Amino acid sequence: MSPRFGVxxxxxxxxxxxxHRPDVSLERLTPANHHDLLFDDVLWVEHAQKEHDAFVTLLRERGVEVLYHHELLAQALDADPRAKVHAVERTVNHLTVGPVLVDEIRAELASWDGAxxxxxxxxxLTKAELDGDDGAARGSLVTAAADPNDFILPPLPNSLFQRDPAAWLYDGVCLNPLFWHARRLETINQSxxxxxxxxxxxxxxxxWYPPLGDDGRFDEEDFGRASIEGGDMMPIGHGTVAIxxxxxxxxxxxxKVALELFAGGGATRVIAVTIPPHRAYMHLDTVFTFLDVDKATAFMPVMASASAYSLRPGDRAGTLDVRLEGSVFAAFADALGLAELEVIPTGGDDNQQAREQWGSANNFLAVEPGxxxxxxxxxxxxxxxxAHGVEVLEIEGFELGKGRGGARCMTCPILRDGI
Structure with a gap:
C-alpha cells in the first residue's frame, strides 16, 4: 500500500x-458535436476557465494542494520513454488512423515533447494540425477522404471531470473502464x-483495477460491456465502499472491484446502490453526497426508492456474500456506526428540486467534515x-455545469483523511 496517497x-x-482546467478540448465543442461528446451545450471557455480558477483558489485557501491533470500528464510523458510508447500505441492504431499511416503517425507523435x-x-488532433499540406493523404484513403478539421485523435472534453476515470478507494486506485466511447481514452491518460x-x-x-500482472505489466483491458465510473464510487469510511x-x-x-478490494484487504464491505439508468442521474453522486460524518444530501425522488445490496467476502476465495438491505440510508448508517444518518433533501418544492438536481445541487465536495x-x-x-449546520462554500458554475457535473465531479482526491 502507498503511504503517500489514499482516500x-x-x-x-x-x-x-x-x-483539469478547461482547455482546447472544450473549444472543440460545437453545436454539431456537443451531444456526442456528452455536453448539454457549447461552453464559453474563457469564462469556464475563470470559474475553474476561482474554484481552485478556494480549495487552496482551504489548505488543499491542487495538482493539474495536464501538467502531470506532460511530466509523465517526459519522465519515462515508455510513457510515450504506451501513449501512441494505445491511441494510434489501424482502427483509429487506418493501417497505412499507423507507423508514420506514431513516429511523429513520439517525437513531440511531453507538453x-x-x-x-x-x-x-485534427488532420490539418498533423499535416497542414495534406501530404499524409498520399497513399491513405482515411486521410484522403477526411476533411482538414476531422479528428485523428478525438478531443476529451470530459477530462474536466477528473472524478470518473480514476478513483481512489482507501489505499489503492481504480483506473476505470468508462461507459461511453467518447470518454474511454481518458483512462489511458490517467494510466x-x-x-x-x-x-x-x-x-x-x-x-484495484486493473491489477498489475505478476511481471509488473499493466494493461487497460478490453472490458466489453462492463463499466464503472468514479462518480459512482465512494469510500465512505470504516472500510466500506458505496458504489x-x-x-x-x-x-x-x-x-470485480469488490472481489479485488476484499482479496487485497482494501475494504470489508461494499454497498451497491441501484439508481435509474437515466442521464439526469448518471452517477450516484448526482443524487447523493456526504456532507459531514453523519449528514448527507439526497434527491429523494430517486434515493427514497433505491435498493441497496451489501457485499462481503464469501466463504470461499473469489465468492461474495450478497444481501439485500432494507434501506440505503440504514445500510450507510450501519456501516459508519451511526444510530441514524441525517439525510437532507434537495431544497425547494418539487419543481425546484428537479431543477436544482439537474444543476448538480447534490454534487458537493467536502473539504472537511461539515x-x-x-x-x-x-x-x-x-x-x-x-440550516442543518453545514457550511457551504459557493462557486460559480454557469459554464462549468454544462457538462452535467459539480464540485465533486471535477475533482479526483488522492489524499484525504478518514473519519
Missing part, C-alpha cells in the same frame, strides 16, 4: 486533489500518470443544508 472517507480533511503531446492527447509520473511511479501504489449501479456503472464491474463546496446557483439546496 479514507468522503468527508475527512481533503489534503491533495487533481483537477505538446499531452495537449493533443487531451485536446484532440500514463499513475504508472510513469515519478510522484506515483515510485510510490508503491496498489491498483452506484445505474447508467454508467454495471453490476459486473461492481463485483464544510462543502457547491454551485452558487443552487440556492434552495444550499440554504437547506446550511
Amino acid at each position: 479514507h472517507s468522503e468527508v475527512g480533511r481533503l489534503r491533495q486533489v487533481i483537477v 505538446r503531446l499531452a495537449r493533443h492527447l487531451i485536446g484532440g 500514463l500518470i499513475y504508472h510513469f509520473h515519478p510522484m506515483f511511479r515510485d510510490a508503491g501504489i496498489t491498483f 452506484g449501479i445505474g447508467e454508467r456503472s454495471t453490476a459486473h464491474m461492481v463485483e 464544510v462543502v463546496v457547491g454551485y452558487h446557483k443552487n440556492q434552495w439546496t444550499n440554504r437547506t443544508i446550511a
Whole structure:
C-alpha cells in the first residue's frame, strides 16, 4: 500500500486533489458535436476557465494542494520513454488512423515533447494540425477522404471531470473502464500518470483495477460491456465502499472491484446502490453526497426508492456474500456506526428540486467534515443544508455545469483523511 496517497472517507480533511482546467478540448465543442461528446451545450471557455480558477483558489485557501491533470500528464510523458510508447500505441492504431499511416503517425507523435503531446492527447488532433499540406493523404484513403478539421485523435472534453476515470478507494486506485466511447481514452491518460509520473511511479501504489500482472505489466483491458465510473464510487469510511449501479456503472464491474478490494484487504464491505439508468442521474453522486460524518444530501425522488445490496467476502476465495438491505440510508448508517444518518433533501418544492438536481445541487465536495463546496446557483439546496449546520462554500458554475457535473465531479482526491 502507498503511504503517500489514499482516500479514507468522503468527508475527512481533503489534503491533495487533481483537477483539469478547461482547455482546447472544450473549444472543440460545437453545436454539431456537443451531444456526442456528452455536453448539454457549447461552453464559453474563457469564462469556464475563470470559474475553474476561482474554484481552485478556494480549495487552496482551504489548505488543499491542487495538482493539474495536464501538467502531470506532460511530466509523465517526459519522465519515462515508455510513457510515450504506451501513449501512441494505445491511441494510434489501424482502427483509429487506418493501417497505412499507423507507423508514420506514431513516429511523429513520439517525437513531440511531453507538453505538446499531452495537449493533443487531451485536446484532440485534427488532420490539418498533423499535416497542414495534406501530404499524409498520399497513399491513405482515411486521410484522403477526411476533411482538414476531422479528428485523428478525438478531443476529451470530459477530462474536466477528473472524478470518473480514476478513483481512489482507501489505499489503492481504480483506473476505470468508462461507459461511453467518447470518454474511454481518458483512462489511458490517467494510466500514463499513475504508472510513469515519478510522484506515483515510485510510490508503491496498489491498483484495484486493473491489477498489475505478476511481471509488473499493466494493461487497460478490453472490458466489453462492463463499466464503472468514479462518480459512482465512494469510500465512505470504516472500510466500506458505496458504489452506484445505474447508467454508467454495471453490476459486473461492481463485483470485480469488490472481489479485488476484499482479496487485497482494501475494504470489508461494499454497498451497491441501484439508481435509474437515466442521464439526469448518471452517477450516484448526482443524487447523493456526504456532507459531514453523519449528514448527507439526497434527491429523494430517486434515493427514497433505491435498493441497496451489501457485499462481503464469501466463504470461499473469489465468492461474495450478497444481501439485500432494507434501506440505503440504514445500510450507510450501519456501516459508519451511526444510530441514524441525517439525510437532507434537495431544497425547494418539487419543481425546484428537479431543477436544482439537474444543476448538480447534490454534487458537493467536502473539504472537511461539515464544510462543502457547491454551485452558487443552487440556492434552495444550499440554504437547506446550511440550516442543518453545514457550511457551504459557493462557486460559480454557469459554464462549468454544462457538462452535467459539480464540485465533486471535477475533482479526483488522492489524499484525504478518514473519519
